[in-house]
Amino acid sequence: xxxxxxxxxxxxxxxxxxxxxxxxxxxxxxxxxxxxxxxxxxxxxxxxxxxxxxxxxxxxxxxxxxxxxxxxxxxxxxxxxxxxxxxxxxxxxxxxxxxxxxxxxxxxxxxxxxxxxxxxxxxxxxxxxxxxxxxxxxxxxxxxxxxxxxxxxxxxxxxxxxxxxxxxxxxxxxxxxxxxxxxxxxxxxxxxxxxxxx
Amino acid sequence: xxxxxxxxxxxxxxxxxxxxxxxxxxxxxxxxxxxxxxxxxxxxxxxxxxxxxxxxxxxxxxxxxxxxxxxxxxxxxxxxxxxxxxxxxxxxxxxxxxxxxxxxxxxxxxxxxxxxxxxxxxxxxxxxxxxxxxxxxxxxxxxxxxxxxxxxxxxxxxxxxxxxxxxxxxxxxxxxxxxxxxxxxxxxxxxxxxxxxxxxxxxxxxxxxxxxxxxxxxxxxxxxxxxxxxxxxxxxxxxxxxxxxxxxxxxxxxxxxxxxxxxxxxxxxxxxxxxxxxxxxxxxxxxxxxxxxxxxxxxxxxxxxxxxxxxxxxxxxxxxxxxxxxxxxxxxxxxxxxxxxxxxxxxxxxxxxxxxxxxxxxxxxxxxxxxxxxxxxxxxxxxxxxxxxxxxxxxxxxxxxxxxxxxxxxxxxxxxxxxxxxxxxxxxxxxxxxxxxxxxxxxxxxxxxxxxxxxxxx
Numbered sequence: 001x002x003x004x005x006x007x008x009x010x011x012x013x014x015x016x017x018x019x020x021x022x023x024x025x026x027x028x029x030x031x032x033x034x035x036x037x038x039x040x041x042x043x044x045x046x047x048x049x050x051x052x053x054x055x056x057x058x059x060x061x062x063x064x065x066x067x068x069x070x071x072x073x074x075x076x077x078x079x080x081x082x083x084x085x086x087x088x089x090x091x092x093x094x095x096x097x098x099x100x101x102x103x104x105x106x107x108x109x110x111x112x113x114x115x116x117x118x119x120x121x122x123x124x125x126x127x128x129x130x131x132x133x134x135x136x137x138x139x140x141x142x143x144x145x146x147x148x149x150x151x152x153x154x155x156x157x158x159x160x161x162x163x164x165x166x167x168x169x170x171x172x173x174x175x176x177x178x179x180x181x182x183x184x185x186x187x188x189x190x191x192x193x194x195x196x197x198x
Numbered sequence: 199x200x201x202x203x204x205x206x207x208x209x210x211x212x213x214x215x216x217x218x219x220x221x222x223x224x225x226x227x228x229x230x231x232x233x234x235x236x237x238x239x240x241x242x243x244x245x246x247x248x249x250x251x252x253x254x255x256x257x258x259x260x261x262x263x264x265x266x267x268x269x270x271x272x273x274x275x276x277x278x279x280x281x282x283x284x285x286x287x288x289x290x291x292x293x294x295x296x297x298x299x300x301x302x303x304x305x306x307x308x309x310x311x312x313x314x315x316x317x318x319x320x321x322x323x324x325x326x327x328x329x330x331x332x333x334x335x336x337x338x339x340x341x342x343x344x345x346x347x348x349x350x351x352x353x354x355x356x357x358x359x360x361x362x363x364x365x366x367x368x369x370x371x372x373x374x375x376x377x378x379x380x381x382x383x384x385x386x387x388x389x390x391x392x393x394x395x396x397x398x399x400x401x402x403x404x405x406x407x408x409x410x411x412x413x414x415x416x417x418x419x420x421x422x423x424x425x426x427x428x429x430x431x432x433x434x435x436x437x438x439x440x441x442x443x444x445x446x447x448x449x450x451x452x453x454x455x456x457x458x459x460x461x462x463x464x465x466x467x468x469x470x471x472x473x474x475x476x477x478x479x480x481x482x483x484x485x486x487x488x489x490x491x492x493x494x495x496x497x498x499x500x501x502x503x504x505x506x507x508x509x510x511x512x513x514x515x516x517x518x519x520x521x522x523x524x525x526x527x528x529x530x531x532x533x534x535x536x537x538x539x540x541x542x543x544x545x546x547x548x549x550x551x552x553x554x555x556x557x558x559x560x561x562x563x564x565x566x567x568x569x570x571x572x573x574x575x576x577x578x579x580x581x582x583x584x585x586x587x588x589x590x591x592x593x594x595x596x597x598x599x600x601x602x603x604x605x606x607x608x609x610x611x612x613x614x615x616x617x618x619x620x621x622x623x624x625x626x627x628x629x630x631x632x633x634x635x636x637x638x639x640x641x642x643x644x645x646x647x648x649x650x651x652x653x654x655x656x
Contacts, residue, residue: 055493055503056585057569075546075568083547108544134495137573144624145631147570147588150547156567158624158631188631189624192576193450193505196430196557196595 072119073150158188279326280357365395414523447599520651555597563591
């Protein structure tokens with residue numbers, strides 16, 4: 001009778017121990033899987049800021065210059081017409097440039113109609129000068145923005161209190177052999193994120 | 199020196215308070231105009247001897263309203279049944295026993311008690327069947343009527359018709375119950391007009407608590423430890439991303455821009471002074487693309503082509519993907535009007551981008567440039583956001599994260615194409631340069647965002 005009771009108690013103990021081990025194993029597996037999912041998410045999140053080497057619109061447009069050296073920029077207006085700028089306007093040049101734009105980004109530049117405009121500087125030239133100005137903010141701390149304006153065919157600089165820094169800017173442009181008419185300065189206050197303390 | 203608005207301690211009026219005031223003003227204007235509006239539907243009232251009534255308003259009213267003022271006039275002129283202006287702007291005074299002396303007394307009493315601008319020179323006298331005090335007393339007896347008639351929308355005294363007016367949805371269906379109640383309350387059936395009235399929809403605004411969650415609503419993150427302020431931003435496009443459901447907003451809305459800090463987001467709270475209920479927590483940050491100095495052409499700065507993060511909804515959060523709150527004016531929103539996202543693509547120069555931000559509501563502007571690198575030191579220093587869309591529009595602090603979209607009206611009216619999210623600007627509170635991160639870059643950094651309304655694939 002006693003031995004039967006002892007066997008029953010042992011079985012109960014083994015059952016409890018076994019269940020506990022199973023529970024522990026399941027918990028560890030769960031934690032591992034969650035951690036794996038988190039790591040996967042983090043890996044996705046650290047996706048490089050580039051698609052096939054192209055980071056920005058400007059990277060995309062400058063690659064067109066390899067096919068059409070006269071290319072100076074393009075965009076599709078809201079009515080669906082491709083506006084295209086060339087330093088040496090020609091139908092052939094426009095079509096070559098459009099074909100390359102479509103090859104790189106077929107969705108956005110695939111239009112039937114286009115209008116050709118004359119430009120002084122190629123996009124590649126403006127792009128190089130913009131890159132040259134990559135340290136300008138160290139000289140002019142009020143620099144708020146830098147962009148290539150396609151329709152205006154110049155580099156646009158936003159500077160807070162622009163008038164005060166024009167002399168310095170012009171000297172810097174001269175030092176870097178960037179023509180003054182290739183750069184346009186606009187008064188622009190510092191840009192801030194539009195979150196709000198509340 | 200770059201101004202730092204956090205350090206400057208700029209204090210802004212809470213948008214909600216401002217709009218509450220505006221609603222109040224609207225209500226007051228409507229009330230002031232009421233007599234004039236009623237005058238258009240004026241009709242002759244029958245001449246019946248007045249019956250006296252006890253004046254009990256001061257015992258029952260919980261504050262002086264306009265009825266109380268007219269009761270005071272009635273106390274001075276016992277036959278007074280009401281006053282209104284006809285379509286010519288002439289003051290009409292209704293009396294149960296019309297006589298010119300009582301009319302003049304009533305006009306003076308109105309000028310003294312109700313409105314100092316009342317012209318007492320030539321009041322026109324009309325017949326009234328009931329005194330105002332009678333109508334007021336009967337109206338007060340109807341306070342419990344909504345329990346018997348749940349579709350009762352409004353109760354008021356129409357002075358031009360010398361009656362109590364009940365606005366009821368499905369009035370014909372409810373007429374028998376109303377008449378039964380009038381009899382029980384000993385209110386003459388002839389003293390009550392029953393008219394059809396649709397349910398009133400309370401106006402709310404984007405800063406209020408709303409469920410389901412839609413793009414355009416106010417979100418806040420908790421105050422930093424020891425800090426007083428929370429950060430207020432706007433819910434951007436709702437999306438499915440890497441199997442998670444949530445929304446996109448501006449990365450600088452979270453505590454650490456460029457790293458996944460699992461920041462919690464609340465709608466609309468938490469308020470700095472109130473412990474927010476746990477169910478107002480709607481999500482936690484799951485993706486926040488890193489900032490890089492190695493891949494940055496601007497020496498000494500950190501760059502990214504996005505200022506966007508992804509917030510995954512808390513389990514059980516009610517949401518409606520593919521919809522953006524469509525406000526009527528400012529941030530007032532009826533809780534149901536929406537823009538529907540049916541496509542997504544980047545914008546180009548000259549196009550119009552619209553946004554619904556929780557601070558400035560529904561505004562639009564022209565795209566000036568689609569690839570601007572801007573240097574920003576606020577809220578986080580040393581960051582350059584590259585190749586952003588620059589528009590010219592009205593926006594302010596608290597609009598960050600708002601979905602930028604183009605109105606396509608395709609296939610239906612108010613259908614839109616998603617273009618990106620609002621991230622900042624250089625003229626807060628006014629019209630000026632406002633920047634958007636493109637949807638293509640958001641997807642390049644965080645993976646495909648499924649943002650369209652049901653029935654559309656994008």
